[in-house]
Amino acid sequence: MSLDHILLGMLRRPASGYDLRREFESSAQHFWYAELSQIYPVLKRLEGKGWLTSRTEPSERGPERRVYEVTESGRAELVRWLEEGPQFGHQRIAHLAQLFFMDELGDPGRVRDFVGEVRTVVAKRLATLEAIEAPILDAHGNPDGFPDDELYQFSTLRLGIEVAQARIRWCDETIKRLEARVVRSAGLAEAGTVAPTSV
Amino acid sequence: MSLDHILLGMLRRPASGYDLRREFESSAQHFWYAELSQIYPVLKRLEGKGWLTSRTEPSERGPERRVYEVTESGRAELVRWLEEGPQFGHQRIAHLAQLFFMDELGDPGRVRDFVGEVRTVVAKRLATLEAIEAPILDAHGNPDGFPDDELYQFSTLRLGIEVAQARIRWCDETIKRLEARVVRSAGLAEAGTVAPTSV
DNA sequence: GGACACATGTAACAAGTTACATGATTGG
DNA sequence: CCAATCATGTAACTTGTTACATGTGTCC
Numbered sequence: 001m002s003l004d005h006i007l008l009g010m011l012r013r014p015a016s017g018y019d020l021r022r023e024f025e026s027s028a029q030h031f032w033y034a035e036l037s038q039i040y041p042v043l044k045r046l047e048g049k050g051w052l053t054s055r056t057e058p059s060e061r062g063p064e065r066r067v068y069e070v071t072e073s074g075r076a077e078l079v080r081w082l083e084e085g086p087q088f089g090h091q092r093i094a095h096l097a098q099l100f101f102m103d104e105l106g107d108p109g110r111v112r113d114f115v116g117e118v119r120t121v122v123a124k125r126l127a128t129l130e131a132i133e134a135p136i137l138d139a140h141g142n143p144d145g146f147p148d149d150e151l152y153q154f155s156t157l158r159l160g161i162e163v164a165q166a167r168i169r170w171c172d173e174t175i176k177r178l179e180a181r182v183v184r185s186a187g188l189a190e191a192g193t194v195a196p197t198s199v
Numbered sequence: 200m201s202l203d204h205i206l207l208g209m210l211r212r213p214a215s216g217y218d219l220r221r222e223f224e225s226s227a228q229h230f231w232y233a234e235l236s237q238i239y240p241v242l243k244r245l246e247g248k249g250w251l252t253s254r255t256e257p258s259e260r261g262p263e264r265r266v267y268e269v270t271e272s273g274r275a276e277l278v279r280w281l282e283e284g285p286q287f288g289h290q291r292i293a294h295l296a297q298l299f300f301m302d303e304l305g306d307p308g309r310v311r312d313f314v315g316e317v318r319t320v321v322a323k324r325l326a327t328l329e330a331i332e333a334p335i336l337d338a339h340g341n342p343d344g345f346p347d348d349e350l351y352q353f354s355t356l357r358l359g360i361e362v363a364q365a366r367i368r369w370c371d372e373t374i375k376r377l378e379a380r381v382v383r384s385a386g387l388a389e390a391g392t393v394a395p396t397s398v
Numbered sequence: 399g400g401a402c403a404c405a406t407g408t409a410a411c412a413a414g415t416t417a418c419a420t421g422a423t424t425g426g
Numbered sequence: 427c428c429a430a431t432c433a434t435g436t437a438a439c440t441t442g443t444t445a446c447a448t449g450t451g452t453c454c
Contacts, residue, residue, distance in 0.1 A: 001440090005300075009296070016406090036406080040406065041408090059450080062451060062452090063451085065405065082303055085316055090231075094285075097208070097230050099354060101208035156295045166364070167362065180343060215434090234415065258422080260422085261423055261424090263433075264433065265434075
């Protein structure tokens with residue numbers, strides 16, 4: 001039921017389904033994501049429960065928009081969820097699962113390249129998070145001076161950044177370790193012990 | 200389709216559905232999880248595709264077991280998946296979403312407690328990962344001496360550990376920052392500016 | 399006129415969870 | 427005999443993805 005409550009939280013400021021997806025693609029990207037085709041029916045259902053109201057309004061550019069806003073009972077439901085305590089789901093990180101089975105590929109060089117690709121993607125994500133952080137820091141200075149809501153949002157961003165940095169460090173460490181293995185087996189090959197292509 | 204391939208990977212050593220779930224609860228816990236009720240039908244489907252074979256055998260303790268093993272074509276499919284390059288899904292971290300909206304609760308003290316609960320859970324997970332790491336390090340010494348397969352599995356474990364440590368550091372940092380806010384508002388209340396219970 | 403961003407939706411499917419049903423064996 | 431662990435499975439449901447359908451307004 002998390003998506004329900006996340007939409008409730010986002011709709012403290014009125015927004016359309018389309019707006020919400022943009023939020024998932026930018027400021028909420030490091031903790032949640034939903035497709036438009038999931039967002040639209042959920043909004044309808046939440047309106048049915050009385051947690052949202054909607055109105056249509058003309059778009060500045062494009063067809064009519066349906067703009068949703070949270071009701072009092074919707075806000076109460078959001079608070080109830082927040083008071084439940086932290087929700088933990090299961091982690092599902094497919095590329096880590098892939099690494100776990102990588103010895104099927106035989107060649108440490110390919111594993112090194114694989115981790116290199118992971119690094120590229122993580123570095124890109126880190127860059128987008130840092131691009132969100134910079135203007136916030138410029139506007140307010142030290143986080144201790146932030147208003148509460150901005151501090152909480154800033155803190156979730158910080159976690160995203162710190163975890164991404166940890167991942168990058170891990171990639172570098174792992175690549176170095178794999179590179180040593182590649183060099184070592186090349187050395188053995190040169191010494192005539194093993195032919196590199198025949199293995 | 201990740202679960203299909205993860206089961207294929209795990210079944211390089213023959214195992215039952217029940218065994219596989221135990222693996223998800225222990226050594227695979229930091230990158231994937233699946234319920235028994237999901238595992239059983241998937242195994243059946245993979246057998247139908249010719250990627251697994253099964254036989255029944257008596258259990259040492261309990262009813263008959265159905266033991267699966269990967270076939271040549273199953274192994275080829277696993278390799279194909281590994282060669283596709285790293286798979287990235289969307290992160291969904293409900294407790295971070297909760298923090299993002301925490302200003303609805305009004306009180307920084309409650310947010311601090313919330314992050315404290317997060318810390319407790321993450322610390323427990325970190326402890327279980329470190330408990331897996333210790334005997335591996337004891338057995339092999341330096342990771343550079345590990346055989347390839349063990350190095351890859353060890354590396355996934357290291358990522359889990361390093362990310363968990365980064366999360367713990369973030370919790371401590373965040374709690375400190377929130378604590379300062381709690382103390383600050385208590386100070387204001389003492390100075391007669393705001394009555395703490397009337398807000 | 400065509401590409402692109404804006405905008406809303408449905409349908410079919412895949413993945414994952416929760417609840418239920420059944421039964422063997424072991425240890426207290 | 428009761429609880430716990432071992433063991434396999436189905437059914438109903440929820441959640442999330444991919445593909446499709448439709449149409450507006452802007453810029454080149």
